[in-house]
Amino acid sequence: MIKPTRCDSHIHTENSFDSETPAELQAQxxxxxxxxxxxxTDHCDILDWSDADIARSNAQAAELNEKYPxxxxxxxxxxxxxxQDLEGTAQALSLCEYDFVLCSLHNIRNEEDFYYLHPTPxxxxxxxxxxxxELLEMVRWNxxxxxxxxxxxxxYMIGRDRLDIDMTAYQPVIRxxxxxxxxxxxxxxxxxxxxxxxxGFLMPTVEYVKLFxxxxxxxITLGSDAHVPEHIALGMYDGIAAAKEAGFxxxxxxxxxxxxxxxx
Numbered sequence: 001m002i003k004p005t006r007c008d009s010h011i012h013t014e015n016s017f018d019s020e021t022p023a024e025l026q027a028q029x030x031x032x033x034x035x036x037x038x039x040x041t042d043h044c045d046i047l048d049w050s051d052a053d054i055a056r057s058n059a060q061a062a063e064l065n066e067k068y069p070x071x072x073x074x075x076x077x078x079x080x081x082x083x084q085d086l087e088g089t090a091q092a093l094s095l096c097e098y099d100f101v102l103c104s105l106h107n108i109r110n111e112e113d114f115y116y117l118h119p120t121p122x123x124x125x126x127x128x129x130x131x132x133x134e135l136l137e138m139v140r141w142n143x144x145x146x147x148x149x150x151x152x153x154x155x156y157m158i159g160r161d162r163l164d165i166d167m168t169a170y171q172p173v174i175r176x177x178x179x180x181x182x183x184x185x186x187x188x189x190x191x192x193x194x195x196x197x198x199x200g201f202l203m204p205t206v207e208y209v210k211l212f213x214x215x216x217x218x219x220i221t222l223g224s225d226a227h228v229p230e231h232i233a234l235g236m237y238d239g240i241a242a243a244k245e246a247g248f249x250x251x252x253x254x255x256x257x258x259x260x261x262x263x264x
């Protein structure tokens with residue numbers, strides 16, 4: 001068997017609201033693929049989360065790490081919208097001793113998840129402006145390890161609704177986001193979930209991975225964003241190719257919040 005990757009740092013289980021897959025099945029599939037490091041990153045969208053689910057996810061990761069001695073199973077969290085409730089965020093971060101905190105933004109302030117939005121082109125411009133501005137606030141906040149799917153809204157605006165989005169207007173703020181990540185020693189995720197569709201794309205695309213590198217970025221994490229076993233490590237060949245094209249020779253996994261570089 002050819003390994004699709006040595007690591008997958010973005011995996012969900014039934015402890016996430018949008019997955020029904022037991023952690024055991026996710027780990028079993030990763031083991032079949034001979035992946036060396038996986039990180040369970042169940043959702044903690046800060047306006048609607050369960051401490052019981054997060055604690056259970058953390059405990060199951062530890063149990064699976066014992067069960068598969070030739071594969072490292074790490075405990076993570078996908079921390080969504082952290083600035084929208086800083087008290088809740090502090091509580092979530094103190095709940096467990098995570099290996100990895102993956103930070104994401106699925107819905108900007110006073111809006112639903114982009115999944116539920118079907119904007120006109122003008123509405124899309126307003127939403128994207130607010131999205132990248134809130135993302136910049138998040139990276140300045142800095143209490144995480146890697147930034148998930150930088151271009152998340154485009155999954156729906158372009159990938160689903162086929163809007164013609166000109167990204168030129170957002171380049172200055174994206175540059176500031178990536179520069180801040182690099183200066184703070186944080187990682188940028190290459191999220192490969194878009195490759196589940198024939199015409200899907202990485203989030204972010206290689207141009208932004210290159211820009212991150214040019215601005216001094218040192219660490220990238222690779223994540224399939226799998227919610228079912230068949231999506232574990234899917235698209236990783238493309239993710240690794242993008243990372244190499246940008247000048248990276250390794251992906252990073254986090255163990256007890258410390259980066260470990262894993263050569264491709």
